[in-house]
Amino acid sequence: MAAGRLTARTDADLIQASKRGDLSAFEEIYAAHAGRMKSVAFHLLADRSDAEDAVQEAFLKIYRAAGAIQFDSGLAPWIYRILLNCCYDTGRKRKRQAESPLSAEPPAIPGNAPLQVAIRQALGRIHPQYRMVFWLFEGEGFRHSEVAAILEIPEGTSKKWLFEAKRELKRLLTESRA
Amino acid sequence: MTFDCKDLERALAVPELLPDAREHAKVCDACRRELWLWSQMSGAAPGLREEWETPDLWPKIRQTLAAQQKAAKPRGLVGRFDWRMMAGIAAALTIAVSVVIMQYSRPAPAPATPQDSDFLTEQTLKEVEQTEAAYRASIDKLTRLAQPKLNASENPAAIAAREKLLVLDSEIASVRSTVSRNRFNAQLQAGLAVLYRDKQDTLKEILQSAQ
Numbered sequence: 001m002a003a004g005r006l007t008a009r010t011d012a013d014l015i016q017a018s019k020r021g022d023l024s025a026f027e028e029i030y031a032a033h034a035g036r037m038k039s040v041a042f043h044l045l046a047d048r049s050d051a052e053d054a055v056q057e058a059f060l061k062i063y064r065a066a067g068a069i070q071f072d073s074g075l076a077p078w079i080y081r082i083l084l085n086c087c088y089d090t091g092r093k094r095k096r097q098a099e100s101p102l103s104a105e106p107p108a109i110p111g112n113a114p115l116q117v118a119i120r121q122a123l124g125r126i127h128p129q130y131r132m133v134f135w136l137f138e139g140e141g142f143r144h145s146e147v148a149a150i151l152e153i154p155e156g157t158s159k160k161w162l163f164e165a166k167r168e169l170k171r172l173l174t175e176s177r178a
Numbered sequence: 179m180t181f182d183c184k185d186l187e188r189a190l191a192v193p194e195l196l197p198d199a200r201e202h203a204k205v206c207d208a209c210r211r212e213l214w215l216w217s218q219m220s221g222a223a224p225g226l227r228e229e230w231e232t233p234d235l236w237p238k239i240r241q242t243l244a245a246q247q248k249a250a251k252p253r254g255l256v257g258r259f260d261w262r263m264m265a266g267i268a269a270a271l272t273i274a275v276s277v278v279i280m281q282y283s284r285p286a287p288a289p290a291t292p293q294d295s296d297f298l299t300e301q302t303l304k305e306v307e308q309t310e311a312a313y314r315a316s317i318d319k320l321t322r323l324a325q326p327k328l329n330a331s332e333n334p335a336a337i338a339a340r341e342k343l344l345v346l347d348s349e350i351a352s353v354r355s356t357v358s359r360n361r362f363n364a365q366l367q368a369g370l371a372v373l374y375r376d377k378q379d380t381l382k383e384i385l386q387s388a389q
């Protein structure tokens with residue numbers, strides 16, 4: 001997990017204070033998580049403005065639902081589950097408005113693309129579940145236990161999907177360079 | 179374990195086997211290249227993270243939350259008083275009701291007559307009781323709607339509303355018990371109506387703030 005992560009106890013204290021209406025405590029939760037949440041949302045929505053909307057909506061929901069949080073698996077998985085749902089909602093709204101799919105068919109990977117660009121494009125071509133696990137684990141640095149808690153899947157499934165994601169990515173990258 | 183090229187895929191799926199795969203890759207070009215590709219993907223992924231400044235985002239969230247908090251505070255007693263103050267109000271109400279009860283519990287100097295404005299006639303009592311029954315049904319309906327919202331919320335206004343409803347329910351039960359022994363007492367019936375109205379208003383405020 002990234003440096004600066006709050007401990008479970010501190011998370012619990014901040015959530016308790018937030019439940020009492022303490023917005024400065026809630027701001028601490030925002031400060032600890034918002035950066036990575038924006039990145040995850042951007043990865044799903046491919047648009048900064050949409051990502052910001054999703055993060056904003058997620059924080060409003062988190063605040064409203066603060067009383068219901070269970071600390072069994074920590075604060076982060078719960079927060080990111082809410083964020084993913086907000087991203088899906090934002091994506092659905094955008095789809096309705098623009099009448100275009102959430103993830104348009106990604107362009108083919110140019111053979112001479114730098115690795116990061118090639119990976120970004122290849123990610124758009126693999127199964128969304130594999131892509132999500134790859135992104136959370138490799139991109140955002142979550143552990144498999146955390147990815148599993150966020151996506152509500154067994155830890156073994158998280159490991160399997162990561163393997164499948166990398167195998168697909170490798171296939172796409174080597175194809176494009178062949 | 180003797181690691182072979184055919185074991186590589188399993189090693190990539192099961193991270194615990196990777197040390198064996200790396201050892202094998204020292205003497206196998208194909209597996210070395212495969213491992214290198216996989217590590218390249220892992221190494222490149224964090225570079226895809228998207229970071230940008232959003233100085234307006236928290237102020238927007240804070241502003242929305244503050245507005246919601248303000249809107250959630252009911253206009254009546256619920257938002258302004260905590261449970262201690264409401265308990266005080268309830269105590270004062272209890273004393274007032276007790277005084278009324280004591281006053282009307284004394285043996286009446288003369289039997290009540292229809293002309294006595296403090297007492298109800300049989301016909302009026304029937305109407306009052308019908309109205310009360312309808313009122314109670316309406317409040318029960320409101321309670322069924324509001325209770326889940328109230329139980330699900332932990333904001334200060336909801337906590338205060340829960341406390342207030344508990345106090346009101348206790349008062350209503352107490353006054354109803356007295357009324358049942360003194361059904362023709364107009365003052366008690368009026369006091370009961372005030373308590374019902376207060377409960378109804380409180381439930382309506384909860385429902386409005388939840389919308």
